[in-house]
Amino acid sequence: MSDQTKGKPGFFQSCLGCLGIIVILGIIIGGCSAIFGGDDEKSSNKPEEKSQQEEQKKAEETPEEKAAAEQKAKEEAEAKAKEDSIPMEHKSALKKAESYAEVMSMSKQGIYDQLVSEHGEKFPADAAQYAIDNIEWDWKENALKKAESYVETMAMSKDAVYDQLISEHGEKFTPEEAQYAIDNLK
Structure with missing residues (x-):
């Protein structure tokens, strides 16, 4: 052998090493999923078992509970x-x-x-x-927000804000909504 190939693993040996690592990782992952994956028998998601469980729950309901459930279903349908x-x-x-x-x-x-x-x-x-x-x-709250906006951006007096809130050419709030806004301005 030449001096260049001494001490260096061959291509075949490198591939075997990588393959070995992959196999070991697969075994570890498979073992973990078996341990932590849960038992399919305990938590069955079979449709027939679910419907049997639902029927059993319905059978255990009192007449009042059944009537309430039927009323709720009827109201939802309406x-x-x-x-x-x-x-x-x-x-x-x-x-x-x-x-x-x-x-x-x-x-x-x-x-x-x-x-x-x-x-x-x-x-x-x-x-x-x-x-x-x-x-x-909450229309009163909307009137208050508008009033606050007028005071902050246009420096209007409370009387002018009230007039703007109820004006047919302004915001068109009711007098009650506008008064609430004026009373609650800060």
């Missing part, structure tokens, strides 16, 4: 049927109304006007009215 019967345009108007209320702190009347405006959203009046009738919002 709510879904009602939701499905609402025209898409009405749902869209409600979603847009919620956006105006949240982002721009608008009043009910201001939102309605924006929804039906030919320069705004152009919803039909019935869709806009549905939105106004079904939106759940």
Whole structure:
């Protein structure tokens, strides 16, 4: 042999070493998954066993619990049927109304006007009215946010803010909502 090949492992020996390491890693991983993988027999996910367990739970329910569960299922079905019967345009108007209320702190009347405006959203009046009738919002809080904005950005007096809040050319809040805002300005 020449001096260059002495002390250096051959290609075949290097491959065997790598293969040995891979086999050992595979054994270790397999052993760990067997130890920590859990027992499939204990936690069976077979559909027939699940349905048997559900039936057993139903059999253990009292008549009152069964009646309550049936009533809840009936109410959910009615709510879904009602939701499905609402025209898409009405749902869209409600979603847009919620956006105006949240982002721009608008009043009910201001939102309605924006929804039906030919320069705004152009919803039909019935869709806009549905939105106004079904939106759940704290209008007094919106009036307060608007009042705070007027005071901070335009340095307006409380009387001027009140007038702007109730103005038909302004924010269109109710007098009660506007008074709440004025009373709670800091």
